[in-house]
Amino acid sequence: MNILSGIQPTGRFHWGNYFGAIQQYVTLQDNTQAFYFIADYHALTTVRDPKVLADNVRNAAMDLLALGLDPAKAALFRQSDVPEVAELCWLLLTVTPQSLLEKCHAYKDKVAKGLPADAGLFTYPALMAADILIYDSDVVPVGVDQVQHVEVTRDMALRFNGYYGETVLRLPTHKVLDSTAKVPGTDREKMSKSYGNTIDIFESDKSLRKKIMSIKTDSLGVDDPKNPNDCAIYTLYQLFASPEQQAALAQRYRAGGMGYGEAKQALLDAALAYFGPARQKRAELEANPGIVDDVLKQGATRARAKARETLRRVRAACGLLASPIV
Numbered sequence: 001m002n003i004l005s006g007i008q009p010t011g012r013f014h015w016g017n018y019f020g021a022i023q024q025y026v027t028l029q030d031n032t033q034a035f036y037f038i039a040d041y042h043a044l045t046t047v048r049d050p051k052v053l054a055d056n057v058r059n060a061a062m063d064l065l066a067l068g069l070d071p072a073k074a075a076l077f078r079q080s081d082v083p084e085v086a087e088l089c090w091l092l093l094t095v096t097p098q099s100l101l102e103k104c105h106a107y108k109d110k111v112a113k114g115l116p117a118d119a120g121l122f123t124y125p126a127l128m129a130a131d132i133l134i135y136d137s138d139v140v141p142v143g144v145d146q147v148q149h150v151e152v153t154r155d156m157a158l159r160f161n162g163y164y165g166e167t168v169l170r171l172p173t174h175k176v177l178d179s180t181a182k183v184p185g186t187d188r189e190k191m192s193k194s195y196g197n198t199i200d201i202f203e204s205d206k207s208l209r210k211k212i213m214s215i216k217t218d219s220l221g222v223d224d225p226k227n228p229n230d231c232a233i234y235t236l237y238q239l240f241a242s243p244e245q246q247a248a249l250a251q252r253y254r255a256g257g258m259g260y261g262e263a264k265q266a267l268l269d270a271a272l273a274y275f276g277p278a279r280q281k282r283a284e285l286e287a288n289p290g291i292v293d294d295v296l297k298q299g300a301t302r303a304r305a306k307a308r309e310t311l312r313r314v315r316a317a318c319g320l321l322a323s324p325i326v
Helices: 015-028 050-066 084-093 098-102 105-112 124-133 144-164 205-213 232-240 243-255 260-287 289-318
Strands: 002-007 033-038 074-078 139-142 173-176
Touching (some): 002 015, 015 232, 033 050, 050 074, 074 289, 084 124, 084 289, 098 105, 098 124, 098 144, 105 124, 124 144, 232 243, 232 260
Parallel strands (some): 033 074
């Protein structure tokens, strides 16, 4: 079974990214052929500073490796290191009706808000479909809001196969990532870069403390009993703590005599302990950049081998035989 997922390099990963997706990517790499790419082609629709993009890609690679992505199990690579995906994107566009792209929510949302939408955003779904189809992906893990991307990919593949043969492109299915773990931000809303309320996984200890201590709470005093289930601090603590630790802190909440500062310190300690090994590994990777370069190079080699195999099949189906891929 082939697993495929792309990660946009638009900034540093935060707790919501980890518990909402990355943790599950690490689990899914076992007993499958997994391809995980850093989507730098896609990022060009929003990131126009070349240094920022290059830094974001490198940081994303180091973060993923530190968090448990194993290059012996999964191919980790830059999207742009597999140029075959751009050719497949064009081939898909030749059979894709404009109306299908107009229905895609990223484009629709931007137009509805009166914001300028360039051709890159409009054809974004075709590049995403090419990403999925070129690796003969069986399963694509996505959030609920991204299910449409896989459905559009299937529509494109079905249209292409209708013209050129039923077995040319493999039809993928989606796997909705477990989103039961609510990850609130420092303002108690959903943790998101767009809200400016994130806590990054690899923040410095000083910055991490400052953000945790800034988490909004109600106005109950130290002596007042508190409901842990109504508190963002406790919700976050549950992500890191054992059931026994969770029960003990919940009891402290309900008994009174504990201020929110103490709960925040418990959250800080639990987060540092949980991510401690990953933080240490990331420091080692940062000190040895050649390791990351080698991982990305090897990942791209594996990914291109599969991409070329698929593209040969697709080109042959289309009749593009004059310049075969070497």
